Amino acid sequence: MDTLRAARYPFLPEAAAFAEKESEGLEQLLSSPSYMDARKRGLARVMGALENHEIPDATLIGTAQDYNRLMEVLSYPYARMLVSVIDDRLLTKKYALAEAVRMNTLLHQDRDSLSTVAADLEVKAQNNPDGTVSIHFADFLRYSYILKAVEWKLINMDVRRGFVRLESTKFDRLLQNALQNRIEDELPLTVPDRFKPFLQADIDHISMVLAETKRRLSPTGGEAVKDGYLPPCIRAIIASAQAGMNLPHSARFALVSFLHALGMNYDQIIGVFAQSPDFDESVSAYQIKHITGELNGTEGYTPPECGTMKTNGICFNPDELCEHIHHPLNYYRIRAREGKQRNAPPAQPAELPKD
């Protein structure tokens, strides 16, 4: 058994086999002092993903390498249990991405493992003598379509008899997406209730940092949406909606996705429409749930940027701040920051940050 490979790519079946052979089961992993290092490393995987977008490196060669490799392999199921119990979309995404990036980094210096890993991820591919990799076009499409760029369009690819020929770094990027997809699909695992007390301390720790991260990411800084910070376009659309005007689809879409991005939930968003004289919840409900992703359990759509708003003819009354930004959400962020600075006791000169 290649224990180094198992430790590097703990999602491989050989890692599971290694763990089964050398350890004493999940109960022990969760509770026994012998596995403290695995649990610590598991927590470090999740925290690294959350705070630094990466899984920190580990020493897998040299003194005590057998022990280190076993701990590394076991840290993987532990980390997955943590993420599963918290079951938060942002955390799961960040974690899956970080694990995938780590695999990508390791594969760079470890080309021998490439075909094993690709086969495990069910990616049909083979190495070519000239250093390029051929990947089946269907797998290429599956893992490239989120990389929206001309250089990833199939039509601009060297396609031969069903296989796309790629430079190896590009191929690695697709494998990364494949692992990320797989982990996102697999999580959350069902973690038995009797395990949860053992996980609680680590979960509390992660949850706290997660809440803080979310607050930082949110355009409203975790606070309620303030009308005064809304960009002119959104304000105009709200005004028309409340006056009972029939909104064109693009405006409705922009409004709902914008409010959703500010963190407003379904009830709050429908509240905006409810003030319209001919309000009909059954009509709006479906659209809102579709745009916010509630309908199919996704994250929903991101609101359109200013360019798109202009193209659609719904960039209403842009003001002087609008000249400096490219996205209505940034308008809100900047106004919110200005507002805070105005209220903060030692007033700082409000400087206009570049978008």
Next chain:
Amino acid sequence: MPDRFTKREFGFIPFGRTMQRHLGFTSPEDLRAFLISRVPAHSYYSTAYYRYPAKPVMEEKEWMGAELIFDLDADHLAGADQMTYSEMMVQIRKEMISLVDDYLTSDLGFAPEQVHLCFSGGRGYHAHVRTDDIFTLGTHERRELVDYISGTGLDLDWVFPLQQDAVFSRNLGNGTSVATVHRYRLIPAPEEGGWKHKMRRALGDVCVLLETADPKDIKKEFPSVKGSDPKVLARLGAHLKGAEHDMFARNSMADLDTHEQDLLIKILGQDVAPRLASEIDKPVTPDIKRLIRLPGSLHGKTGLRVTPITRDELTHFDPLQSAVPSCYTDEPVKVTMRRDLSLDILDQSLTLHGETEVPEYAASFLIGRKYADYGWLSERSERLF
């Protein structure tokens, strides 16, 4: 018959009524029995496989995958309204052959037995691809395939990349040096695939034409250079005669001047690439929950059979010879032609005008395609409906 039969949804339009869908069948025999008892005008099945194909709400069917569909329809051909049915069908057959040979079984590498071809019963052809590799592809991924096949988003700077060589550099003595840069385009190597391969081959054809045709014909063939000076085109042709061999041996246009290279790129991008592309009906392929005509069934508007065919049969396929169902007789039927028409159907050559009589199988086609009306106008009072 579609594979994975019990996972398909079926839909039918009975004569003169609206679509009845969300039907599932447990066996081909059940379906056959249904068809015989109801005789629908149009029969469809889902390209998708569902866990519960007969559930009435799409969300509850649980999509498991779908075959990959390509649809070519004469409606999309330029100038289709000026063509007779047979002319249209010859054109669209050419398109279909190119779709299969240049894309499906070559670039995309499908085996011939994975590509199921079908005359649609109307004015086109369908290709159904069935292999495990593609069943789970989503809408986005299928749209990329459409772009590939329809030539959408082709980046000519990828096909013919710009190369820059510093030819010499001169030191001015004060620490600055001046380099003369030679910029030219590369030509894809012969072993390269995809659109690079297509464009290298096409460039060869373009060169031959430029070398041999006179400027007037060149402009007719390549409208993108309509505004160019005929002398420039003639000079390019003469230049290519000497340079072409080296160009293709070195995979580079370095011997041509910038303007000549630009002309070639313009022709290739604007005139040639669209011709290499296939005219598939773009919205059909990405729709992973579509109903499509059931092979073997009748097309209620033409009376022709939705006919499965092999690639070899496609080469000479004529729907009016091979898709006329045997259930029609050759009993004479009175029709009134809306316009004069010659029609080769089965082994009959018919020249038709005004009030006439034709075999039943021809009548169903003529009336369905609105070339004729049922009965004789002069006996109108006899019409029952």
